[in-house]
Amino acid sequence: MTAEGSYSRLDDDDYPAYTMGRAAEMLGTTQGFLRAVGEARLITPLRSEGGHRRYSRYQLRIAARARELVDQGTPIEAACRIIILEDQLEEAQRINAEYRRAAESVNSPPEV
Structure with missing residues (x-):
């Protein structure tokens, strides 16, 4: 692997x-907390x-949100469920917005 290829991974959120140990340190929490959000x-x-x-960085952001709720x-189980539901709601809203845009483009009068 080239050095350039390995550096591009640093930009990858996933x-x-x-x-x-490093993740727990970055979040200011324990490894047990990370195990618990994994078990949930x-x-x-x-x-x-x-x-x-x-x-990943993306996972650390989610774990940080869970830690905020726990703090x-x-x-912890409720915090994890809240975050999962928030994520599902966000996705549903995104899909709804796409449907609305598609419906508006179909229903808009043609320009003359």
């Missing part, structure tokens, strides 16, 4: 670049060839 199926870290968990007193 590239599992962070070990569990909020995030599923990739596994290295040696079986170690690896996290506010929300039980």
